[in-house]
Amino acid sequence: MATIIADNIISPLGNTTQANYQAVMAGKSALCHYNSPFPFTASLFNEEQKRSLRIDGYTLFESLAIQSIREALKQCQITINERTCLVISSTKLGGGQGVHEVQEIAHAVGITSTPIIVCNACISGVSALILANRLIEMQQYDYVIVCGIDVQSTFIISGFYSLKALSEKPCRPFDIDRTGLNLGEAAATVVLSKDKKADSWHIINAAIRNDAFHISSPSPQADGCQMAIETAMKDQDATNLALINAHGTATLYNDQMEARGLSRAGLADIPTNALKGYYGHTMGAAGILETIITMHGLDNHTIVGTKGYNEIGVSGNIAIIKENTPTHNQKTDFLKIISGFGGCNAAIYVSKKEPTPGPSHVRRGKSSHSIVITPQKAVLDNEIMVSNDLLPYKGEQRGSMLTLLYKTKINNYPKFYKMDGLARLGFVATELLLQKERETEGERNRQDRAVIFFNQSSSEHADKVFLASISDPENFFPSPSAFVYTLPNIVNGEIAIRNNYRGETAFFILPQKDDDIIQLITQATMSDEYHKSIISGWLEYRSENEYFAELRIIDYGNNKQEIEN
Amino acid sequence: MDELILELKEEIIRVLNLEDITPEDIDSTAPLFGAGGLGLDSIDALELIVLLEKRYGIRLASAAEGKTIFTSVENIAKYVSENRKR
Numbered sequence: 001m002a003t004i005i006a007d008n009i010i011s012p013l014g015n016t017t018q019a020n021y022q023a024v025m026a027g028k029s030a031l032c033h034y035n036s037p038f039p040f041t042a043s044l045f046n047e048e049q050k051r052s053l054r055i056d057g058y059t060l061f062e063s064l065a066i067q068s069i070r071e072a073l074k075q076c077q078i079t080i081n082e083r084t085c086l087v088i089s090s091t092k093l094g095g096g097q098g099v100h101e102v103q104e105i106a107h108a109v110g111i112t113s114t115p116i117i118v119c120n121a122c123i124s125g126v127s128a129l130i131l132a133n134r135l136i137e138m139q140q141y142d143y144v145i146v147c148g149i150d151v152q153s154t155f156i157i158s159g160f161y162s163l164k165a166l167s168e169k170p171c172r173p174f175d176i177d178r179t180g181l182n183l184g185e186a187a188a189t190v191v192l193s194k195d196k197k198a199d200s201w202h203i204i205n206a207a208i209r210n211d212a213f214h215i216s217s218p219s220p221q222a223d224g225c226q227m228a229i230e231t232a233m234k235d236q237d238a239t240n241l242a243l244i245n246a247h248g249t250a251t252l253y254n255d256q257m258e259a260r261g262l263s264r265a266g267l268a269d270i271p272t273n274a275l276k277g278y279y280g281h282t283m284g285a286a287g288i289l290e291t292i293i294t295m296h297g298l299d300n301h302t303i304v305g306t307k308g309y310n311e312i313g314v315s316g317n318i319a320i321i322k323e324n325t326p327t328h329n330q331k332t333d334f335l336k337i338i339s340g341f342g343g344c345n346a347a348i349y350v351s352k353k354e355p356t357p358g359p360s361h362v363r364r365g366k367s368s369h370s371i372v373i374t375p376q377k378a379v380l381d382n383e384i385m386v387s388n389d390l391l392p393y394k395g396e397q398r399g400s401m402l403t404l405l406y407k408t409k410i411n412n413y414p415k416f417y418k419m420d421g422l423a424r425l426g427f428v429a430t431e432l433l434l435q436k437e438r439e440t441e442g443e444r445n446r447q448d449r450a451v452i453f454f455n456q457s458s459s460e461h462a463d464k465v466f467l468a469s470i471s472d473p474e475n476f477f478p479s480p481s482a483f484v485y486t487l488p489n490i491v492n493g494e495i496a497i498r499n500n501y502r503g504e505t506a507f508f509i510l511p512q513k514d515d516d517i518i519q520l521i522t523q524a525t526m527s528d529e530y531h532k533s534i535i536s537g538w539l540e541y542r543s544e545n546e547y548f549a550e551l552r553i554i555d556y557g558n559n560k561q562e563i564e565n
Numbered sequence: 566m567d568e569l570i571l572e573l574k575e576e577i578i579r580v581l582n583l584e585d586i587t588p589e590d591i592d593s594t595a596p597l598f599g600a601g602g603l604g605l606d607s608i609d610a611l612e613l614i615v616l617l618e619k620r621y622g623i624r625l626a627s628a629a630e631g632k633t634i635f636t637s638v639e640n641i642a643k644y645v646s647e648n649r650k651r
Binding site: 163215216414416477478481 | 581582583584585607608611612614615618619627
């Protein structure tokens, strides 16, 4: 079980955790009103802050991450070597050259192992903490540095604007008058260690579950949120909970969904807060930043009040804490919950209790089916299904392999035509794998399946499509559907919806295709015993003429074996 | 009005990527959203808001306002003819 040994927050409210905590306790917020390209409110670094944080030769994105990681490392005497891992959580990276920037960050702070980027929409920060915790439990690394970082841009702001998700005024989490979210920028870092340290925080339980409902709207039933919470609460006594730190973006749907998830999980009467009124939605940093503020609050026996909240505006009668409030002495633990596009929901149970070591066995999986798709061919279980030589439109319609496969092998899901290239690639590859699975193993409910993908270019192609809708100021009409697909994990959501998968969904970006790391993260995902099988692999889509999918289904002990055991 | 209805159907098919659907397939009075209609969802509604603004210069304040307009193609045509700026 990993121990959190250091942390840092760099935000418009300050450059250390302490400065941030004091600002928040004093009720400060960096939310400001801006007028261009349209009126909005956000928490952004000002020019002076940017100048002082910027490191020569590095982008702002890189500089913030490097400063935050260095500050966290100052608090702990660790030797960085091959057994130290860097996990970066970011929803949009620096804008285009993400992998390169992360390599720059890794190099600057002395990381020699391969950095891993978690790009799992709004839950990225918690998703990264969960991965880090698992990597240490698996004894793969001695230390994992987790840094969440996003900087804002016209790209992101106009995307959320097109989704009608932004509030022009400071956001009001869970309030009756809430009208939407504010965006924010920040970097937040924690260092996790394999070694115990007195009076330190641990992630005891964690889960990620999918709604299988819609790629950008949370399930009104909150079933994914409820499932994640219930798994994180497994074997834990809710009476030890001092607090639940919610996502609380202040959109109508998110807050209502969280309230429903909490009450359905039987936690409506536990004090709950949200921190977006101080920081806005800091995207890739949010899950980490909010976990750090919550830890420091409880270290000081305090629940930080929910800035912007005045009157309850959600059903379920949950206990939103408005003002800074002292905690009950006997209650020491907290739950962090978060939800995001692609239908993903995460929950972690965090405590200072000495954790009981979980089962240390590694589950051995067996690959049942595999598929490779390129613009030239599709190969299922090592047999060529279609190759370019057989294409009817040879030459003229290069890049039509995905449409051809859809039309000839699937053809019953018009949503296919609305998907971006990456989602089409993942969808077609998965459909063909599942057809094969049904042929050989029959129909079976596989709700407990996880779906995790990797690539190098994130959502490169979708980013270009969306950029085209905002690049001309005379013709500035950001496209909501194009924006949604600029989150690579939307493909996981599409597959979960199609197949009613409720297990973990996650997207990771790697400096290059690295089968060892893919296997490692696949195995880490399977340490959540809810999962009986997983669809995992490489999913790269750069253009109509350049894409590559290599996916497999891996089963972890069939039902028969489990009964015998 | 018939001309505008046809134009709207063509635009809806284009911006929402309704492959294999022709203007003749869309009943002008049928609901666009929910079961039985074209099965459009919340992102489609947002994309229709962009369409109104881009093509006809009509700016809707919220997605909720869109809901009352996007009930059928006929209703959209009526709203557009009364409010268009271009």
